Every structure is written in C-alpha cells, then in structure tokens.
Amino acid sequence: MTYPDEHLRSYLAGSLDPETAQQIEADLENDPILEQRLLALEGLRPVVQQGFAEIPETDHLKELEHKIFAQPTAANDHASAPSFVRTWGGRAATLVVGLAMGTSLIYWADDTPDWRQEVASYQALYVKETIASLDRSEHELKQELVAASTVVGQQLNLSDLNDLDGLKLLRTQVLGHEGAPLIQIVFADPNGAPVAFCILKDTDAAGTSMQSTSLKGMASADWTGNGYRYLVIGGQNQSRIDTVAKQIHSRVL
Amino acid sequence: MYFGKKYQKRFQSDLITLMPRLWRFALSLAGQKDLADDLVQATCLRALERESQFQAGSNFAAWTMTICRSIWLNEMRSQHLRKTGQLDTAIESNLIDPSPSPETNIFAAEVFKQVMRLPEGQRSVVELVFVEQFTYREAAAILGIPIGTVMSRLSAARKTLAPLQQEQASQMKKGELA
Structure with missing residues (x-):
C-alpha cells in the first residue's frame, strides 16, 4: 500500500488513527521503500545527533583504544605480530611479494575493492x-x-x-x-x-x-x-x- | 569471512574505526560511562576471537553491535543488577564539554540528557536509529527484537523528545544555532 507523506508524518507524530498506524507497521516488515520514506521524515534524527556530536570525547576514546589494543592478548596477538603485509589506509592495496609457477613475481593484490x-x-x-x-x-x-x-x-x-x-x-x-x-x-x-x-x-x-x-x-x-x-x-x-x-x-x- | 594476516590487521583497524559508534551504543545500553568502557572492551575482544565468523560483505558495524548487545544482556547487565539492585538509574549527563558556541552546546547537552533519561529499551533504539543511522529493520536485528517493538519504542521516545525538535526549530529561526 502507498501512503501519502502526510499520513507518514502523522504516524511519526503519533496522531494517525490506530488502524492505519498498525497497517503501516505491518507493511514495514516487507516494504523497504516505506521504511526509507519514514526514516527520511524522522525530524528528530538530526536533533538527537546534535546531542551526541561530542560523544565520546576523543581523549577518552584514545585511552580506551590503547587499553584494548596495546596489550597483547590471545585474541589480538596475531593482529599486532609483524608480517610482510602492509596495509594502505587499512583498506586498499597490499603489496605481495611471492613466487608463482616457479618464477619471482611482484604484484598488487586488492584486499577490498577501492x-x-x-x-x-x-x-x-x-x-x-x-x-x-x-x-x-x-x-x-x-x-x-x-x-x-x-x-x-x-x-x-x-x-x-x-x-x-x-x-x-x-x-x-x-x-x-x-x-x-x-x-x-x-x-x-x-x-x-x-x-x-x-x-x-x-x-x-x-x-x-x-x-x-x-x-x-x-x-x-x-x-x-x-x-x-x-x-x-x-x-x-x-x-x-x-x-x-x-x-x-x-x-x- | 576474513582470511590471512592482512585481513586480521584490517579487522582490528575496522574495529578501531568503529569505536566511537560502538561506545555510544554501549553507553545507550549501560547508561554509565565506566560500564560502557567495560562493555566496549569486552565486545572488541569477543569480536577479535570470533573474527573468523564474520562474513565479508555483511554489515560489520551491525555484527559488532550485536555482539555488544549480547554481552550486555547475557553477562554484564545481570552482574550490574546484582551489585546495585538497580536496573536502569544511572544518567550520564555531564559528558559534554562546554566548547565553541554556548547556545549550540547548551542545546546539545540538553538533548543528550533527555535521551539518556529514556528507559534503556527506548534509549538503545533511539541511539541506533537516530544517531547511528541504522534502519528500523537493522536496529531490530541488532537488538534481537521484532520491528514492531522498535517502532513502538520509538513512538514512545518521540513523544518525550518532541519538545526538543520544536526548540531546535525555534532556535534555528532565531539564528542561534548554525
């Protein structure tokens, strides 16, 4: 079912009749376009984001990051171990030096698409x-x-x-x-x-x-x-x- | 699924990139800064242990936050309850540092305080959908609840937070907010 924007706005404002509101919620289960339309009308989104703009504090996060990742653990030992692998921004190309079919080969291998x-x-x-x-x-x-x-x-x-x-x-x-x-x-x-x-x-x-x-x-x-x-x-x-x-x-x- | 050392290094790097979002979500669950720290730490370590279970191409943030929710509900929440006898009383309202524009900052602090005063169930949904920009469906999956429950919690939260939206609109009209 297609709902006009005014119905969706009323739904978000809590002023839509209960029957139509229930129908919208039921339709949401299988209608990603309806979901995107509702999300686009969520006027509180930018307001609430403003309240969290400075959360968490950068210094606090750095301390926590250090606490978690600086100490070697069974889980992250492998991640901090030296290797021949070099990451580009953690995401892009990796220089791999290896042997292929008996001949020396140097090539770039993408670990994710650019x-x-x-x-x-x-x-x-x-x-x-x-x-x-x-x-x-x-x-x-x-x-x-x-x-x-x-x-x-x-x-x-x-x-x-x-x-x-x-x-x-x-x-x-x-x-x-x-x-x-x-x-x-x-x-x-x-x-x-x-x-x-x-x-x-x-x-x-x-x-x-x-x-x-x-x-x-x-x-x-x-x-x-x-x-x-x-x-x-x-x-x-x-x-x-x-x-x-x-x-x-x-x-x- | 990640294979090999280069992916393991990348996995850790992705976790670090995700930390601000993860910490905010942990705070929305736990309601306290120190508990959020513990929850983020436990989540990161659990994620590193389960790295091989992550399916490449799926939503890394959602996967990690699901782990976070699971640790909170199954391990930390009950411990906290046993220790304090309180389910959801802590309110972190002093985390915003007074900086650039006083008007913006006062308003931001008020928004933060109001969100943190919501009941835990509403707070976590508001955080995921409004702050982290997850869809209703994604929020439902992370929290392990039906989408209808997400909508009803959001509906209740909207009623409480609606005056903030009106206040922001009026301040923007007056030119007090950027």
Whole structure:
C-alpha cells in the first residue's frame, strides 16, 4: 500500500488513527521503500545527533583504544605480530611479494575493492529520474548537513556547497563503507543529471593531491587529507567535475 | 569471512574505526560511562576471537553491535543488577564539554540528557536509529527484537523528545544555532 507523506508524518507524530498506524507497521516488515520514506521524515534524527556530536570525547576514546589494543592478548596477538603485509589506509592495496609457477613475481593484490569503485558502482545507478523528485527546503538541507557532520566528524556548511559551477544541492545522506561513515551529497547539474560529492572517514589515509579519473564511465576527481578521502563524481564532463572538486577542496579542506 | 594476516590487521583497524559508534551504543545500553568502557572492551575482544565468523560483505558495524548487545544482556547487565539492585538509574549527563558556541552546546547537552533519561529499551533504539543511522529493520536485528517493538519504542521516545525538535526549530529561526 502507498501512503501519502502526510499520513507518514502523522504516524511519526503519533496522531494517525490506530488502524492505519498498525497497517503501516505491518507493511514495514516487507516494504523497504516505506521504511526509507519514514526514516527520511524522522525530524528528530538530526536533533538527537546534535546531542551526541561530542560523544565520546576523543581523549577518552584514545585511552580506551590503547587499553584494548596495546596489550597483547590471545585474541589480538596475531593482529599486532609483524608480517610482510602492509596495509594502505587499512583498506586498499597490499603489496605481495611471492613466487608463482616457479618464477619471482611482484604484484598488487586488492584486499577490498577501492572505495571509489564501490561509490562509482552506486553512483552509476543514479539517473535524472532518481533525483527529479528531490526537493528539500533550505532548513532540511541544513539539518541533513548537521546530521552528516556529526556522523563523519567534519563540519559541512550549506554555504560551502552553493555556487558550485551551476550545481544544485539536493540531498545529503549517511552511508557506510566497512564500518566507516561515508557521506554522499547529491547535486543536479544544469541539465538535471546527478553528481555526487562523497566523504569517507579514514584516519589512516595519507594526504594525496587531487587526481582526475574515469570511474565506471563517469568523470571523477578525488583527493585525501586530514584523515578523510574525498570524491566528486558524475556525468562525463571531466572539466566541470575538476572545477567543482577544486572549489570544494578550497572550501572544505 | 576474513582470511590471512592482512585481513586480521584490517579487522582490528575496522574495529578501531568503529569505536566511537560502538561506545555510544554501549553507553545507550549501560547508561554509565565506566560500564560502557567495560562493555566496549569486552565486545572488541569477543569480536577479535570470533573474527573468523564474520562474513565479508555483511554489515560489520551491525555484527559488532550485536555482539555488544549480547554481552550486555547475557553477562554484564545481570552482574550490574546484582551489585546495585538497580536496573536502569544511572544518567550520564555531564559528558559534554562546554566548547565553541554556548547556545549550540547548551542545546546539545540538553538533548543528550533527555535521551539518556529514556528507559534503556527506548534509549538503545533511539541511539541506533537516530544517531547511528541504522534502519528500523537493522536496529531490530541488532537488538534481537521484532520491528514492531522498535517502532513502538520509538513512538514512545518521540513523544518525550518532541519538545526538543520544536526548540531546535525555534532556535534555528532565531539564528542561534548554525
């Protein structure tokens, strides 16, 4: 069953008639789209996130991390033992030196797909129609940015995301990549086509300068700094993506 | 499933990345900072022991938080109850450090206090859905309860917390909050 937004808002406010409310809860069991619609209307989400933005304190967490991981235990002995393995940001490529078929071989082996490839795969599913109905008010856009800032730990301001070479800000959502928060900020280009700016928290990431790449047939630019990985991606206009990436880089980082 | 040393190293790194979220969830269950510390420590060690059971590609945060919930319910909660005779009375309301914008901070502290005053069942659902951005379904799976229970707990929590939403809207109108 499809419910109008006003019914869902009334449900969240606790003012919907009990029968329809029960029907919504029953439908939720098997309707992920209904679930996403309800979650998008949860006005308390950004409010509550604000209350937890400074929780836990960084120093306290560092102490706890040291207490848990610095002392050797049967469980984590193996993890701290020296090995030939080198991780790139804990996630990316691993240099493996080995023998294969009797000959020396040096090669790179991915222990997970590059996060940019995963984002590109997701972004490739976006078409004009996906974002055509997104119509957030300025207040809602601000609230989403506050929520995302809290989760990722980096201040994101509406003013930094305006006037980006004709792009229109449409939505910010929190995703995740292997336990780390991943923020996706969606824009429409002047033709209504989707472009995304993504931020992945990765405290181990070494700083890198901006580079342009084609990912899954889309123009992209990415860079790393201050414990975050950044990616601007969408469409085929590499020149626009580079310009937007440079503007964001100068404002956000 | 993770195989080999490079994955074991990565597993620990993923746990460290997850710690802020895990700690907040532990606090929502335990209601006290020191108990949350113990719970996070026990969870991390248990997760390291069970590393081979983690299915690559599944939700690492949800998997770890399920372990956390299980340790709290099956081990630590009853110990705490035996020691204190109290099920859910501790309120951690002084964890927010007064910093940048006084208005923002006062409001944030108030929000935190109100959430921590919720009963444990509502608090943990609010934390998972509102703070950690899990879906209702994911929260239900982590807590091992039906989705209907998640919705009814959230409904009760929304009633208690609704004035905060109105206050935030009014402060944003006045330009007191960013």
